[in-house]
Amino acid sequence: MTTRETQLTSAQEALKTGRFAEGLALARALLESAPEDGEALYLAAVAARYCKTFTEAEVYLDRLHAAMPEYGRAWQEAGHLALAQGHKAAALAAFQRATRFNPALEASWREQARLLAASGRAGEANMATFQQQRLARLPRELVAVTNHLAEGRLLRAEENCRHYLRAHPARDANHVEGMRLLARIGIEFGVLEEAEFLLDSALAFRPDDVQIRLDYIDVLRRRQNFAKARAEAEALYLRDPDSPVFQSRLAIESMQSGDYERGLALFDQVLEKLPGDPANLTSKGHALKTTGASAEAIASYRAAIAAKPDHGDAWYALANLKTYRFPDDEVERMQMQAARGDLAFMDRVHIAFALGKAHEDRGEYAASFAAYDQGNRLKRAQTRYSADAMSAELARQKEACTAELFAQHEGAGHHAPDPIFILGLPRAGSTLLEQILASHSQIDGTLELPNILALAHRLRGRRVGENRYPQVLHDLTAEQLAGFGEDFIANTRIHRAGAPFFIDKMPNNFRHIGLIHLILPNAKIIDARRDPMDCCFSGFKQLFAEGQEFTYGLTEVGRYYADYVTLMDHWDAALPGKVLRVQHEDVLDDLEGETRRMLDFLGLPFEPACLDFHKTQRAVRTASSEQVRQPINRKGQGAWKPFEPWLDELKAALAV
Template structure:
């Protein structure tokens, strides 16, 4: 309302864009910040917010160009160096990122945020020992820096010492501790005590972290159940029969869908080890398209009803745009993986715009999958994981929706059970490659030797040969899992 009366007010545009980013309306946020930057090119906060919006939209090359422009204005400015380092990481130029991080640390030797970011970059490239040293240096500089404590826990392979656990408890007990430091320390202590088999105390810390995080979210299990039920109601066999032959015919995409912590990074690493397949990221493009199809009216989504109104030309254009917009993440292989797990909600849309795309459902035993999600603090999104009842209900809704897709699109989705991959790696790898129409390659079984940046929480686990370390991890916590079992119901 204010901007209608003051259409060139840059701060108003910036604040509305911030609201858009919080609500996930990233295309509007990007447009507002791009316009604000044109009106006031010297407004540094607008420029920084614009870089943030571009990164969130995974427009990494453009975000880096913007960061380069800021850096060129004042090459010695640590803030500009830091932003350019982060955007260099996103475009896989790790050498430049490390050079910039080191330049900042030469000026600000104990800067905890820089040490932590450098640790993330080292972890992503597989230099685990160096990552640990960088995280520990951040903690030495700022003992309550929860981000670095949790980064150690999130390696999954790090084991905390007695002294570190004492220090974490001291920091967690401080009444003046910042909110996110408290969240990070809760999850880190949960992991540290789990490794010590102190399950009672471990669960108390996981529960505390989740309770804090849940209070911060707007997640509604009822709303999610209703949204997924709408997909089942409106994405019918008739809809797909009506649009047979429509869409963009590119066979390039391989979508790996399911729940987070279900083993999807392992499947991606196996398939990305094949000479004809590029691994990319959890791409936001399908979620962004679904959001756009909802329409502009708050609380009145037109999606998925609108799928019945779209013509062949529109469906083909959406598919072509997906192929074009994701090209930036690919190397030179004919096929590429989009590992966004939440795409399972939009398999109907994917099939309509890209009928030749392949879809793999990465599924894991319900209690293992749900409890692993509950133990994980996600960088953003996946808000259904911050409660045992919520994550159990989401899993049940997911299984019901996947059953629906199997009914209306028979044979479209290949289901790969995580436990079957652990039992028979070669058999399941051959099964996936047969489904994709690709010849078997031995290096797929040597996936842990494949050198590529892995940005998910499983990065260290997929750099090791296949193992069962996560199987049945819920069992010691069984006394506290009644809400999860109840929510899973028949799917438990």
């Protein structure tokens, strides 16, 4: 045990046995050598409260909130401190924030129930009491799992949860909750197939459990099984059509399945009951943006901000329109929020990226880069992305997916000609190519489909730490390859509108071209490529909804681009003629020529509608949705040049 761990243990023991002054002294000593130590700050705040040195406790909590703004226990302690000083309203707000960040804090639910009941808010008090009693009934092992999950300790959460499930058979009253928690952990890890199986099984034991059903809908949506997710949401809605929770969930699932009229109507019903709810106002804005109703989307985002000025999701949604320009007062309001020490982590990230866009539009490039850099540093620390690990992963594709492998499996796979894969890096112009091709009468545009990535994950193996992919491709039979291809066609049919061909524009599929060729040998593949500095810096400026962790650092995104080019060179050598490369700058120079070139590659006749792509009425669900609704332009070309003084890391990684 280290000296720090020994001191922490001593301080904790002192607090447990009521020796608060001693505990405070030990915590102070720890903070002298490590001023930002979160555990020491928490212990110091607790000890100072018990010693009734309230101002000192507030100082420790302010520092803890600044370092860990979403640490639920810190907000619970803030609630206890406010109560000790007689500040009931502040205490209630702190306890509510505590359970938002960590729903396993029983004391926070109990105090909320008491404070809400005292202020005449009986309905909310009953809900808090229900949550407190639910936690009280759970075994301590599962409460610990919930704590670990809320505080980001996923490996410990998984280990503890699996141990509990092994030790307690299915007849145990809490086994189903353990299954639900393991599914939530799986969702965080991205193991969606296992999470869906666990939740499906849990529902067989407890079909009326609303929380399990909500989690089940969540995983179905993440797996892009939108029809089933909507059916589940519809079933919940029919239980209680007046429930804002069920209305909101059905609205989201209706949007995902393309029923925008129903979804927007449901959002309006929710907002009649909860007129200032920022989450629903923002979700409605996203839906309006997807359908091209930009002015209405902006109004909805602004209403969300008016209701909750620190709602970073809405601020960034405005920036992410790409065409929106922030007026002076909005920039000042964002800066005020960014200066807050207690701003929640993702609100801070969202506002940093939004400020980056606002300053860039004004030509304030130093301030813009500083904001983008802050947002990226926060996300990079959260994701813990390793460029070395990614380089090694891509190198394994070159080692395993050789010309000999493809010769070995020649003639295998499912021979459907339907899929068109547009791949490469995000922000490389793939949405533009999709919009051009989806304007053709014989091609459906769909989504960034997860099916290939999910199959690659399955092929890794099920044991923890195991990774048999891509080497396992040498061991697959012709029947297995054909089955995988047939499954892909069947499972993606839900996204199609009836055209003979359809597009999957998941950019990361470039890592798996070998797998695609083996299971779908007649699929067409287009590599959307863009100038490396433009592509990488555009990715650095973009806050992605999920994935694309390589973009949150200049060195990281530059190395990823270089690795991508190297792997694409390998595919060209191992599968000559399989991939059509389309350079974004060539499309800008000669739209008709490059459009005809793509259609010739696909074996389709030219249609003039492809040149009028910006007039095509379809939902576009990427960050470029507003840009591809405009005629072709060069607004993004050379956008990195004003930032050149700060881009040495990127240049070095790209060797330019």
